[in-house]
Amino acid sequence: MTAQQWEDGGPLIPQPAMTREALRDAVRRIDMANLAVLDKECNEAFDRAAETGAINPLRFFLIKWATHVAIHRWPARSAALHEAERIAGDPGATEEQFRVAMETSSRILAEAQREIGQ
Incomplete structure (x- = not known):
C-alpha cells in the first residue's frame, strides 16, 4: 500500500501546530x-516536567x-495502521503477513513523523 492509497480521501483536518491546545482540539475533532x-498524558507530562525541571516530558508528549493526529486525520491511513497492527498481533499470521504488516506500520509512522517535522 502506498501513501497515495492511504490518503485518497483527503485529511479530515489540517495538521495542527504542535501545541497542547491545538493538538487537544484536533483530537477532540477527529x-x-x-x-x-x-x-x-498531558497532566502526567506536566507533572514530570515540574518534578525534574526538564522539558523532555512535555516535548515527548507533543511529538x-x-x-x-498526523495519522488519524487521514481515515485511510489510520485504518491501514490499525489493520497492520491487527495482523502483526495475530498469532495465526504468516511470517510474510507479519513482515508486510511491520513494513506498513513503519512506513506510516515515518510519514507521520516527516509530516510533523521530526
Missing part, C-alpha cells in the same frame, strides 16, 4: 475516544500526539 487519554 478522535474523541482518545481525548481523555490525551488529557491524562507523540502530533504523530497521532
Whole structure:
C-alpha cells in the first residue's frame, strides 16, 4: 500500500501546530475516544516536567500526539495502521503477513513523523 492509497480521501483536518491546545482540539475533532487519554498524558507530562525541571516530558508528549493526529486525520491511513497492527498481533499470521504488516506500520509512522517535522 502506498501513501497515495492511504490518503485518497483527503485529511479530515489540517495538521495542527504542535501545541497542547491545538493538538487537544484536533483530537477532540477527529478522535474523541482518545481525548481523555490525551488529557491524562498531558497532566502526567506536566507533572514530570515540574518534578525534574526538564522539558523532555512535555516535548515527548507533543511529538507523540502530533504523530497521532498526523495519522488519524487521514481515515485511510489510520485504518491501514490499525489493520497492520491487527495482523502483526495475530498469532495465526504468516511470517510474510507479519513482515508486510511491520513494513506498513513503519512506513506510516515515518510519514507521520516527516509530516510533523521530526
